[in-house]
Structures are given as C-alpha cells and as structure tokens.
Amino acid sequence: MNDMKQNECCYQEVLRTLFRVLKPMSSEMIGLEDGLGRVSSASVTASFPRPLFDESVRDGYVIAETTGHGESVQRYRITGEIPAGSPYGKVLGAGTGCRIMTGGCVPEGGSRVIPHEDCREVDGDILVEKKKLSWNIYIRRKGADISEGDVLVGRGILLQAGHLAHLASCGVQKIDVATLPVVGFFCTGSELRHMNERDLENGQKISSNSLLLRGLLDSIGIPCQDFGIIPDNRQSLLDCFLAAKKSNVDVLISTGGMGPGKYDLVEKLFLEAGGNLIFTELGMRPGKSVLFGTLGKTLFFGLPGPPYAVQTLFNLLVVPVVFSLQGLKEQLPRKTTAYLEHDIPVKRSDLLCFKDGVLELRDGKCYVRLADRDESPNCYIMLSAGQLFFKKGEMVEICLA
Amino acid sequence: MNDMKQNECCYQEVLRTLFRVLKPMSSEMIGLEDGLGRVSSASVTASFPRPLFDESVRDGYVIAETTGHGESVQRYRITGEIPAGSPYGKVLGAGTGCRIMTGGCVPEGGSRVIPHEDCREVDGDILVEKKKLSWNIYIRRKGADISEGDVLVGRGILLQAGHLAHLASCGVQKIDVATLPVVGFFCTGSELRHMNERDLENGQKISSNSLLLRGLLDSIGIPCQDFGIIPDNRQSLLDCFLAAKKSNVDVLISTGGMGPGKYDLVEKLFLEAGGNLIFTELGMRPGKSVLFGTLGKTLFFGLPGPPYAVQTLFNLLVVPVVFSLQGLKEQLPRKTTAYLEHDIPVKRSDLLCFKDGVLELRDGKCYVRLADRDESPNCYIMLSAGQLFFKKGEMVEICLA
Numbered sequence: 001m002n003d004m005k006q007n008e009c010c011y012q013e014v015l016r017t018l019f020r021v022l023k024p025m026s027s028e029m030i031g032l033e034d035g036l037g038r039v040s041s042a043s044v045t046a047s048f049p050r051p052l053f054d055e056s057v058r059d060g061y062v063i064a065e066t067t068g069h070g071e072s073v074q075r076y077r078i079t080g081e082i083p084a085g086s087p088y089g090k091v092l093g094a095g096t097g098c099r100i101m102t103g104g105c106v107p108e109g110g111s112r113v114i115p116h117e118d119c120r121e122v123d124g125d126i127l128v129e130k131k132k133l134s135w136n137i138y139i140r141r142k143g144a145d146i147s148e149g150d151v152l153v154g155r156g157i158l159l160q161a162g163h164l165a166h167l168a169s170c171g172v173q174k175i176d177v178a179t180l181p182v183v184g185f186f187c188t189g190s191e192l193r194h195m196n197e198r199d200l201e202n203g204q205k206i207s208s209n210s211l212l213l214r215g216l217l218d219s220i221g222i223p224c225q226d227f228g229i230i231p232d233n234r235q236s237l238l239d240c241f242l243a244a245k246k247s248n249v250d251v252l253i254s255t256g257g258m259g260p261g262k263y264d265l266v267e268k269l270f271l272e273a274g275g276n277l278i279f280t281e282l283g284m285r286p287g288k289s290v291l292f293g294t295l296g297k298t299l300f301f302g303l304p305g306p307p308y309a310v311q312t313l314f315n316l317l318v319v320p321v322v323f324s325l326q327g328l329k330e331q332l333p334r335k336t337t338a339y340l341e342h343d344i345p346v347k348r349s350d351l352l353c354f355k356d357g358v359l360e361l362r363d364g365k366c367y368v369r370l371a372d373r374d375e376s377p378n379c380y381i382m383l384s385a386g387q388l389f390f391k392k393g394e395m396v397e398i399c400l401a
Numbered sequence: 402m403n404d405m406k407q408n409e410c411c412y413q414e415v416l417r418t419l420f421r422v423l424k425p426m427s428s429e430m431i432g433l434e435d436g437l438g439r440v441s442s443a444s445v446t447a448s449f450p451r452p453l454f455d456e457s458v459r460d461g462y463v464i465a466e467t468t469g470h471g472e473s474v475q476r477y478r479i480t481g482e483i484p485a486g487s488p489y490g491k492v493l494g495a496g497t498g499c500r501i502m503t504g505g506c507v508p509e510g511g512s513r514v515i516p517h518e519d520c521r522e523v524d525g526d527i528l529v530e531k532k533k534l535s536w537n538i539y540i541r542r543k544g545a546d547i548s549e550g551d552v553l554v555g556r557g558i559l560l561q562a563g564h565l566a567h568l569a570s571c572g573v574q575k576i577d578v579a580t581l582p583v584v585g586f587f588c589t590g591s592e593l594r595h596m597n598e599r600d601l602e603n604g605q606k607i608s609s610n611s612l613l614l615r616g617l618l619d620s621i622g623i624p625c626q627d628f629g630i631i632p633d634n635r636q637s638l639l640d641c642f643l644a645a646k647k648s649n650v651d652v653l654i655s656t657g658g659m660g661p662g663k664y665d666l667v668e669k670l671f672l673e674a675g676g677n678l679i680f681t682e683l684g685m686r687p688g689k690s691v692l693f694g695t696l697g698k699t700l701f702f703g704l705p706g707p708p709y710a711v712q713t714l715f716n717l718l719v720v721p722v723v724f725s726l727q728g729l730k731e732q733l734p735r736k737t738t739a740y741l742e743h744d745i746p747v748k749r750s751d752l753l754c755f756k757d758g759v760l761e762l763r764d765g766k767c768y769v770r771l772a773d774r775d776e777s778p779n780c781y782i783m784l785s786a787g788q789l790f791f792k793k794g795e796m797v798e799i800c801l802a
Contacts, residue, residue: 032596036616053603059662083633083664085592087604101662103592103706105604116661153775160777161616165609165708168596191486191504195433195569202454203488203506208566215437215562232484260517261460261502263484305504307566336762361737364767364796374554376561395765 011316011352011382014282015331018292018321021278022299025179025250025325032167035159037221038177039326044153047171049143054106056082058138061119061126062110063097065133074133076126082107097126106139113138146170156329178326183318184249184298185213186227186240188257188266189305194229209255209310216314222322225249232263241273245296250325252298253318256305258289266302267291275300283385284352286312312354312380315401333399338366338379344390346383357381357398368398377401412717412753412783415683416732419693419722422679423700426580426651426726433568436560438622439578440727445554448572450544455507457483459539462520462527463511464498466534475534477527483508498527507540514539547571557730579727584719585650585699586614587628587641589658589667590706595630610656610711617715623723626650633664642674646697651726653699654719657706659690667703668692676701684786685753687713713755713781716802734800739767739780745791747784758782758799769799778802 027041056062063076076097082088084103092098092109100106100113115138119128146152152170153163159177167175192207193200200206207229217224225247230240237257244252257266267280270291277293286309291302301318303310320332338359346353356377357368371377382397383390390396428442457463464477477498483489485504493499493510501507501514516539520529547553553571554564560578568576593608594601601607608630618625626648631641638658645653658667668681671692678694687710692703702719704711721733739760747754757778758769772778783798784791791797 033612033615036619048601052601052606059660059665082604084590085604085632087602099663101664102660103590103606161613161620162708162712162777163775164616165613165712166775168607168612169609169708171601171607173597189485189504196574200449200453200572201488203483203486205453205504206569206572208570211434211569212562212566214434215565218437219562231486259460259503262500263502264460307563307570311563311566337765338762339765361739361762361767364738364740366762366765366767374564374567376563 010283014279014284014287014317015320017278018299018317019324019331021294022321022325023297024327025181027176028179029174029176032164032173032175035164035167035175035177036161038159038175038180039323039328040153040155040157040159040175041178041327042176043151043155044167044172044175046146046148046150046152047173049148050146050170051140051142051144053087053142054110055140055142056100056102056104056106056113056138057140058113058115059101060099060113060115060138061097061121062092062100062104062106062113062139063126063128064092064094064109065111066095072130074128074130076128078121078124078126110139111137154329156327158323158328158330180221180223181250181322181325182223182225182248183217183251183253183322184225184227184244184247185210185217185253185255186230186244187213187255188230188232188237190231190233190263192229192256208307209305212307212310213253213255213314216311220319220322230254232257232265234265234269237265237269238272241269241275241295244298245273249298251318251322252295252300253314254300254302255310258291258302258304270295270300270302284354286354287316288351290317292317308356311377312356316354316380316399333380333401335397335399336366337395338368338398340381340390340392340394340396341367341369343392344370344381344383346388346390349386349388352385353383354380354399355383359398359400368396411684415680415688415718416721418679419718420725420732422695423722423726424698425728426582428577429580430575430577433565433574433576436565436568436576436578437562439560439576439581440724440729441554441556441558441560441576442579442728443577444552444556445568445573445576447547447549447551447553448574450549451547451571452541452543452545454488454543455511456541456543457501457503457505457507457514457539458541459514459516460502461500461514461516461539462498462522463493463501463505463507463514463540464527464529465493465495465510466512467496473531475529475531477529479522479525479527511540512538555730557728559724559729559731581622581624582651582723582726583624583626583649584618584652584654584723585626585628585645585648586611586654586656587631587645588614588656589631589633589638591632591634591664593630593657609708610706613708613711614654614656614715617712621720621723631655633658633666635666635670638666638670639673642670642676642696645699646674650699652719652723653696653701654715655701655703656711659692659703659705671696671701671703685755687755688717689752691718693718709757712778713757717755717781717800734781734802736798736800737767738796739769739799741782741791741793741795741797742768742770744793745771745782745784747789747791750787750789753786754784755781755800756784760799760801769797 489508
C-alpha cells in the first residue's frame with residue numbers, strides 16, 4: 001500500500017509499479033543450442049566474418065582474367081575443380097580457370113566466376129564471349145555480409161530459431177542469457193479437488209486453475225513449481241507461504257481466497273508469513289481484488305478464483321513481469337487499437353474493464369470481437385471507465401495476449 | 402511431376418497438392434495434463450455439468466424464503482454455516498438460513514442468497530429489508546453454464562491452456578488427439594561442419610540449418626530427428642535416405658544439394674532410394690528449387706541451402722503440412738493484407754516473391770515492412786509476379802509466420 005492509492009491506480013500505473021519493484025534475474029552462459037526462447041543479456045558479436053572466405057554464388061567456372069586481348073571470345077585453360085568444402089590450395093594462374101560449385105572457395109588469383117549458362121567447355125578450355133563478362137562477378141567476398149565483431153543480436157532480445165542460426169553461422173557457440181525465473185503457484189479452496197479425482201462429493205469442484213497456470217507457464221517456456229491445492233485453513237496456507245518463501249521461486253501466484261469472506265485468508269496469511277503488500281486492488285476488472293507484494297525475494301500475485309480472471313490477469317500482469325525479470329527490451333503487453341465488430345453494452349462503467357477478445361485482420365484493418373466461451377482469446381479489449389455502451393465500428397484499445 | 406506442370410503452380414495450388422497427398426495421423430488417448438499444443442481428433446463433451454451443484458455466487462446468507470408475511474423487514478433464524486466444499490447435508494427449513502461463502506453449495510430448500518452488505522445479523526437472526534430482495538437470487542444453478550454432454554471443444558482444435566482448464570472443470574480427464582508427427586531432417590554439403598567445431602578450414606562453413614530446423618520444430622512443439630550433416634557423395638546420401646525411410650519419421654526435410662551442379666545429388670538419390678517425386682520446382686521465390694515427394698510413408702521436402710529460404714519454405718510449406726497431418730481445422734498459413742510501410746523495388750518480376758516481413762498494428766490498421774537482417778520475421782510479404790515496383794501505402798497480401 002506504500003505507493004499507490006487504492007482505486008486510483010490504472011493499468012499503466014500498475015505496470016510501472018511492478019517493473020519498479022522487480023529485480024532483474026542474473027545471467028548465465030549457455031550453449032547456443034539451448035538458446036530458444038531465452039532472452040539475451042548482452043549483445044552478441046560475430047566470432048568470424050560471413051562468408052568466411054570468398055565464395056562462388058553460382059555453379060560454373062572461376063577464372064583468373066587476362067586483360068587487353070581484345071578478342072570477342074576469351075579462352076581459359078581448366079586446371080581443376082573446386083567443389084564446396086574443398087579449396088583449390090594454390091594460386092590460380094592468369095589465363096586459367098577451375099570448375100567451381102555454389103559455395104565453393106574462390107582461390108587466390110580468381111577474379112570472377114562465370115556461370116555455366118554463360119560459357120562453353122571445349123577441349124578442356126572455357127570459352128566465354130567478352131560481352132558476357134558483366135559487372136556481376138558472382139563472388140561473395142569474405143565478410144561481405146558480416147565482419148568479425150559485428151553485433152548480431154542486441155541485448156534484451158527473445159531468441160528465436162532464426163536468431164540462433166544467424167549466430168551459429170558467425171561462429172557463436174555460447175551466449176549470455178537471463179536465468180529463467182521459476183514461477184510457483186497454488187490454488188486455494190477447500191472445495192477444490194485434483195482433476196484426476198473420480199468421485200466428487202456434493203459441493204466439490206475440480207481445481208482447473210492448476211492446469212491453467214501450468215499450461216500458461218509452459219506456453220511461454222517458464223519452469224513452474226506446483227505447491228498444490230491448499231484448503232481454506234490458516235495452518236495450511238501459512239505452511240504453503242513459508243514453503244514458497246524457502247523455495248527458490250522467483251514469482252509466486254495464488255488463486256482464490258481473495259474475497260471479504262471469513263475463509264478468504266490469503267492476505268492475512270501472506271502478511272503473517274512475512275509478506276510485504278504493495279497493492280491490494282486495482283482500478284480495473286478483473287483486478288478489483290488482486291494482491292501484489294514481496295515475500296522475501298519472491299514476487300507474489302494473489303489472483304481471484306474464476307479461471308477467466310486468472311488467465312486475464314496472468315497475461316496482463318504476470319507475463320510482463322516474467323519477461324521484464326529477464327530484461328526483455330520490448331515492454332509487454334503489446335497494445336494496439338482495433339475496430340469493434342459488434343456493440344458491447346457494459347453493466348457498470350465505474351472501472352476500466354478487460355474482456356476476452358479475438359483480433360482478426362482483414363483488408364488491412366484490425367477488427368476485434370468478444371471471444372466465444374470455448375475460444376482462446378488472442379487479446380483483451382480495454383473498455384474504458386465512464387462509458388456504458390461501445391458501438392460497432394468504434395475504435396478500442398486492446399492488449400495482445 | 403504427375404499432376405502439376407512445372408512453372409505453372411502457384412502457392413495455393415501447391416498447398417492443395419500437399420494437403421491431397423498427406424495421410425492424416427492416427428489418434429491417441431492422452432491425459433488432459435499432456436494436452437497442451439495438441440490437436441483434438443474428436444469433439445470433447447462435458448462429463449458433468451458446470452456448476453456441478455447450485456452454487457452461491459456471493460458471501461452472505463442462504464435463506465429458505467417465507468412468503469406472504471407482508472412485513473417490510475424479514476427475519477430468518479441462522480442454523481449453520483456452509484463454507485465452500487462443505488455441504489449443509491440437510492434440508493433448509495422455511496424461515497431459516499445459513500451463512501454461506503462464494504462457491505458454497507446451496508442446500509435443498511435454499512431459495513436465495515442475500516449478500517452480506519444487504520442484511521444484518523442480529524442475535525443469531527438475519528434481518529433483511531424486503532425491498533432488498535431483488536430479482537437476483539445470487540445462485541448459479543447446477544448446469545447453468547454447461548450441461549452434461551455439451552460439446553466443450555470441437556474436433557481439429559489446437560489445444561491451449563484455457564481449453565484444458567475448461568475441459569478439466571467439466572470432469573474431462575482424457576482426450577483424443579492426433580498423434581504428433583515426427584519430422585526428420587538432414588543438411589547436405591561437404592563444406593558443412595557442426596556448430597561446435599572449433600577450427601574451420603578454408604572453404605568450410607557452420608551448418609546453421611541444423612540449428613534452424615531444430616529450433617523451428619521445437620517452436621511448434623514437433624519432435625524431431627536429426628539425421629546429421631551429409632557430405633555431397635552418392636553413398637552417404639543414399640544411406641541417409643534409406644535410414645530415414647526405415648525410421649518412423651512422418652516428414653523428412655533436406656537442405657542444400659538442389660542446384661543443377663554436379664554435386665547436387667539430392668534429387669537423384671531420393672529417386673534411387675525409391676522416392677516418388679510430386680514436384681521439383683514451384684512458381685515462386687524462394688521455392689524455384691524445391692523437391693516434394695513421398696518416400697515410403699514419409700513426406701519429403703528437399704529445400705535449398707540458404708537459411709532464409711529454409712525458414713521461409715518451412716513456414717510456408719512444412720508448417721501447414723505438419724498441422725494438416727494432425728487434422729487442424731484452421732488451414733495454415735493465415736493470410737491477410739497490409740499496407741506497405743515503404744517502397745519495394747523488385748529485380749525480377751517473373752515469379753511470385755515472398756519477402757521476410759514485420760507486421761505492425763497501429764491505429765486499427767495493418768502495416769508491413771521488410772524485416773531487418775537480425776530480426777525474426779512475423780510474416781511473409783507476397784509480391785505478386787508481373788510487378789516491378791511496390792509503392793509505399795500499397796496494399797499487399799501477407800502470410801503470417
């Protein structure tokens with residue numbers, strides 16, 4: 001509660017607070033082959049140039065050009081063959097040439113490659129018309145793409161397959177990346193049962209949030225630790241908070257137990273376990289009942305129970321934090337605007353409201369509609385406070401999921 | 402070569418051919434907890450309704466309403482407490498009530514929940530003004546969301562975390578999904594060396610395509626088998642094709658060895674290994690030199706060597722096939738249109754040309770620009786044949802990566 005007044009905080013302010021509180025992960029050196037989905041914590045430079053040698057870009061003949069002959073057809077003696085991977089090993093003498101393949105190493109003395117289709121091979125000689133000798137020499141010079149020491153990938157970039165291949169091609173074998181944060185979670189509620197339980201008694205429910213959080217974390221490549229289903233009693237909750245505090249999780253998420261009710265104990269036990277609250281509600285829906293604070297070195301999110309709220313708040317609050325912890329340069333979530341596909345009436349307009357949306361791109365424009373119940377949202381529609389009716393065709397802000 | 406004339410095939414035609422040739426994967430029953438990223442091969446129905454019982458949606462009191470009293474304030478005797486997960490176990494008598502929590506099970510006889518804020522507790526009684534008894538009874542009836550047997554997720558859907566939670570909440574424990582295809586790959590070229598090799602000799606290169614393909618496959622959750630780096634000689638290539646044919650890979654990809662050169666042996670050895678060619682070039686760039694065919698039960702893609710072409714053709718050809726094999730209902734790649742951010746001149750306009758693009762959404766519109774070299778493309782700009790200059794602001798088709 002130290003630096004935000006309740007009900008006054010809007011979403012941007014909340015994100016700023018989160019980013020201010022978190023302490024970036026340390027970095028570690030890993031093999032490039034393990035780099036997919038990791039965030040670079042230093043810029044990466046080329047260990048060697050690309051290409052690494054003067055390289056033929058066509059199948060044909062490399063020649064050591066002679067000048068001043070004046071004949072309309074030039075003739076070069078073929079002295080060998082250079083397949084890719086096998087250099088010639090000596091200097092190409094003036095007036096001679098070699099068969100060469102795409103990717104083959106142009107020998108010293110070689111001044112030009114003549115593609116197959118631009119010449120003829122006759123009696124061990126290459127015959128080429130002078131007019132075929134264009135400006136294009138079909139040689140990619142050593143370092144033409146990239147020089148040794150060039151920055152290949154900056155700091156704070158989420159590494160994808162293409163980045164890794166790009167780095168490998170310039171001799172990079174190890175990279176400095178942010179350590180992956182570990183996210184722990186638990187679901188509170190005496191009514192909750194594990195999804196594989198067969199016979200539910202009256203009043204019991206499947207804890208679908210456990211599966212939801214594990215899936216959401218898996219989807220973004222973040223390792224997780226499931227602290228289980230915790231019944232609504234003081235001791236179980238306190239034990240869980242203390243176990244999480246002792247563990248090495250960087251972020252802890254709880255679901256449920258957030259109401260004003262007698263069995264809604266999460267806030268109390270978080271404080272008893274030594275937690276430091278930073279905010280207890282946000283000026284938005286879902287989010288009116290959300291805890292955020294620190295428990296030792298762990299960042300804690302107390303989320304409400306309904307799965308749609310868990311998923312929305314995970315994407316709007318936890319994902320930005322998890323990537324910011326890793327030093328991602330781009331700030332999440334990505335926001336943009338889109339045209340509403342249909343009217344959306346709102347019951348209460350006191351707070352900013354996030355709705356599950358589906359963004360569709362058509363005819364160069366962005367359209368957004370409410371997601372169906374069985375549909376995965378790909379964005380959240382931000383319905384601003386103070387407006388009770390949003391009209392088809394109106395432009396609204398959205399956060400990409 | 403059996404059903405497409407060379408140079409005549411456009412991209413859509415190519416995709417149609419691919420989809421016609423492939424045989425869908427079989428299906429398997431797996432635990433819901435393993436379902437992330439899998440494609441449903443049958444529609445999934447609810448094992449039980451949601452909610453599973455009449456459920457209070459507020460913290461407050463459940464009452465068995467009495468009628469006809471006429472007093473402005475009604476009084477109900479409190480006879481117990483119903484936390485979530487602990488049903489009352491008996492019928493609630495008329496004129497009595499129970500404390501109940503959000504998610505608590507409304508007992509037989511309970512006709513309405515009165516939220517805390519709408520009543521007072523005095524001497525073990527609940528006092529409620531009659532005018533507070535609104536139309537809203539704050540009870541979510543058994544099956545109000547979902548009835549037993551309702552279809553929760555259709556066939557051919559890529560399962561995400563939200564789907565899994567939705568299924569779990571309705572008692573689904575196992576799901577029928579398409580078996581994951583296994584994709585094998587090898588990179589040809591006598592000049593190629595493994596990325597961890599320290600000292601390259603003149604003319605040698607790092608095989609960055611191995612890392613690229615592994616990363617691209619990892620990114621879409623597809624298991625892969627690396628058949629290694631294969632030098633440009635007949636026996637090594639033949640052995641590799643035969644090993645792949647004997648293995649259980651569903652799709653096989655090669656890179657390199659596709660030119661007209663003497664050491665470009667992929668097509669020849671594919672045929673010698675018993676392969677059946679379906680096309681050998683596409684009317685597009687990259688793609689002018691691509692093999693596609695079948696080798697026993699394996700689908701084979703012979704891709705060219707340059708990594709940008711490998712990545713583009715992987716996204717444009719292999720990804721659609723890999724998901725179509727799994728019966729994904731949505732056909733990939735997703736196509737849309739966007740406004741060019743800058744002019745793009747083209748050197749040759751004889752063929753449809755795909756360029757690495759970055760799609761950006763701004764002010765409700767889709768803008769696309771060429772990707773920088775160190776940037777991961779998120780789409781491919783389709784520059785249609787017959788046009789040498791594409792103007793800033795012009796609308797172009799794009800395929801999302």
